Amino acid sequence: MSGLNQRLHTAGHRRDLFWVAAIVHRVSGILLACFLPIHFLVLGLAIERTAALDGFLKWTELPAVKIAEAGLVFLLAVHLLGGIRVLLIENLTWRPSQKRLATAAIGTAGVVALLFFLRAL
Amino acid sequence: MTLRLYLLQRLTAALMVPLIVGHLATIIYATHHGVSAAEILGRTRGSLGWALFYGLFVLLAAMHASIGVRSVAADWTSLRGRPLTILMWGFGVLLLLLGARAIYAVVAS
Amino acid sequence: MSDVIAVSIWRGRGEGRYVDYEVPRLDSQTVLDVVTYVQRHLDPTLSYRFACRVGVCGSCAMTVNGRPRWTCRTHVEKVVADGRVEIGPLANLPVVKDLATDMTRFFEKWQQAKGAFTPSKTRHDKVAHIMPASPARVEVDKAIECINCGVCYAACDSVRWNPDYLGPAALNRAWTLVNDERDAGNKARLAAVAAAGGCHSCHTHQSCEQHCPQAINPTASIAGLKQRTLGAYWSGALT
Ligand code: SF4
Ligand code: SF4
Ligand code: FES
Numbered sequence: 001m002s003g004l005n006q007r008l009h010t011a012g013h014r015r016d017l018f019w020v021a022a023i024v025h026r027v028s029g030i031l032l033a034c035f036l037p038i039h040f041l042v043l044g045l046a047i048e049r050t051a052a053l054d055g056f057l058k059w060t061e062l063p064a065v066k067i068a069e070a071g072l073v074f075l076l077a078v079h080l081l082g083g084i085r086v087l088l089i090e091n092l093t094w095r096p097s098q099k100r101l102a103t104a105a106i107g108t109a110g111v112v113a114l115l116f117f118l119r120a121l
Numbered sequence: 122m123t124l125r126l127y128l129l130q131r132l133t134a135a136l137m138v139p140l141i142v143g144h145l146a147t148i149i150y151a152t153h154h155g156v157s158a159a160e161i162l163g164r165t166r167g168s169l170g171w172a173l174f175y176g177l178f179v180l181l182a183a184m185h186a187s188i189g190v191r192s193v194a195a196d197w198t199s200l201r202g203r204p205l206t207i208l209m210w211g212f213g214v215l216l217l218l219l220g221a222r223a224i225y226a227v228v229a230s
Numbered sequence: 231m232s233d234v235i236a237v238s239i240w241r242g243r244g245e246g247r248y249v250d251y252e253v254p255r256l257d258s259q260t261v262l263d264v265v266t267y268v269q270r271h272l273d274p275t276l277s278y279r280f281a282c283r284v285g286v287c288g289s290c291a292m293t294v295n296g297r298p299r300w301t302c303r304t305h306v307e308k309v310v311a312d313g314r315v316e317i318g319p320l321a322n323l324p325v326v327k328d329l330a331t332d333m334t335r336f337f338e339k340w341q342q343a344k345g346a347f348t349p350s351k352t353r354h355d356k357v358a359h360i361m362p363a364s365p366a367r368v369e370v371d372k373a374i375e376c377i378n379c380g381v382c383y384a385a386c387d388s389v390r391w392n393p394d395y396l397g398p399a400a401l402n403r404a405w406t407l408v409n410d411e412r413d414a415g416n417k418a419r420l421a422a423v424a425a426a427g428g429c430h431s432c433h434t435h436q437s438c439e440q441h442c443p444q445a446i447n448p449t450a451s452i453a454g455l456k457q458r459t460l461g462a463y464w465s466g467a468l469t
Contacts, residue, residue, distance in 0.1 A: 012296035013297065013387075013435075013437040016436070016437065016440050018434075018436035018437070019387070019435050019436070029189050030189075030190075032186070033186045033190050036216060037215060037219050039223075040219035040223040041223075043226055043227060044222040044223045044225070073145065076141060076144075077145060080145075083134050083138075084138065086434050087131065087134065087135060089434055089436075089449070089453065090457075091453070091457065123424070123425070123426050124424040124428075124430055124460070124463055125463075127430035127456070128463065196388075
């Protein structure tokens with residue numbers, strides 16, 4: 001990390017809305033990067049191995065698979081919203097109040113997405 | 122991150138926005154209407170449109186994710202220079218191969 | 231409201247500890263007043279840095295209750311939590327002793343970002359006319375009041391995670407020169423801020439704009455540099 005061999009005197013900024021938004025974006029990205037190979041692998045494997053469609057269908061009924069896939073969908077939605085936020089901040093001129101509003105709106109959209117996917121499960 | 126990686130990262134991100142929306146819409150439609158996997162596969166099999174849509178999606182995602190992984194590793198691990206580049210390319214190629222195989226399974230098999 | 235403040239101050243270098251002091255509470259007391267009280271009345275070996283005491287010189291920045299601040303313009307009343315104030319050195323910089331940090335790297339990065347004006351004219355030329363309302367000058371105005379305090383640098387996690395990152399202050403300075411019509415150094419400047427550790431290493435955490443005591447928005451300046459370097463890349467001026 002910093003290589004300065006000193007303790008982190010500063011931590012207050014990690015309570016700020018913007019910082020949290022940035023870190024949620026990063027963490028959702030990391031998780032997506034971890035899940036994506038598995039997602040691809042599952043799609044490829046399931047069809048190859050079972051050859052018959054029935055097997056694949058049964059497989060997707062497994063609760064663990066369902067939850068994992070729903071989680072992936074949720075992460076995707078969150079990462080998408082966070083990404084739109086970054087693109088907008090980097091490429092448009094904003095007044096601070098607007099930025100806060102936009103971040104809050106995007107956060108709300110994320111929560112709505114979560115609720116939606118919990119219901120869809 | 123350098124200029125070129127930054128540009129690719131933002132470019133792939135922007136291009137993926139409509140693709141992700143389409144992907145999510147498909148999923149939401151399928152779960153809401155109780156479309157079974159069998160029906161989905163029935164529609165995807167042999168469809169050039171699906172193959173192109175997801176082919177592009179996989180390509181962009183592989184580029185975007187591998188640059189992202191490189192950035193995170195640069196910040197949060199002690200990797201620097203060459204190992205970072207290897208990590209980026211390795212992860213990108215892995216995603217590309219697995220993605221291509223998944224598309225093949227869904228569209229062609 | 232009790233009439234004393236429980237103050238913890240960092241003593242030592244990178245390795246050190248927080249030491250507790252009790253300081254009488256006064257009206258309109260600043261955090262710098264508190265530190266000064268400790269040094270004058272409780273422990274004369276305490277090291278810290280200040281000069282102007284009125285928010286001009288940028289030398290008094292410290293970490294106050296977990297956030298970087300200019301201490302001469304921060305009222306204790308505003309930051310005290312449960313009667314306590316914790317005062318440490320600025321983060322992301324090596325500690326010389328106690329509250330004094332070594333800002334060498336911080337200023338080296340200003341040089342590295344080509345933060346020095348490159349004249350395009352000589353003293354024999356006419357003085358350039360810059361219209362205050364011109365778009366470029368408006369951009370400069372938004373970013374020019376930096377006092378080099380290092381608060382943004384200490385708040386930035388991108389600096390924390392990537393010690394080679396130039397940081398918000400140096401890039402903000404570069405942005406003011408990029409918009410200076412009289413400056414002739416922009417080719418080298420854009421190349422410098424587009425290199426590894428330059429503006430593209432900013433992850434838009436916006437901690438800098440949240441903490442800058444001068445209400446500057448380095449995130450916006452850096453976004454400007456990102457756009458400008460991309461433009462230069464497209465047009466072939468930057469490879
Ligand atoms: S916006 Fe960029 S420079 Fe400012 S704190 Fe965040 S990462 Fe650092
Ligand atoms: S930009 Fe603001 S916080 Fe950063 S050094 Fe300048 S005055 Fe201080
Ligand atoms: S002492 Fe000069 S800015 Fe605080």
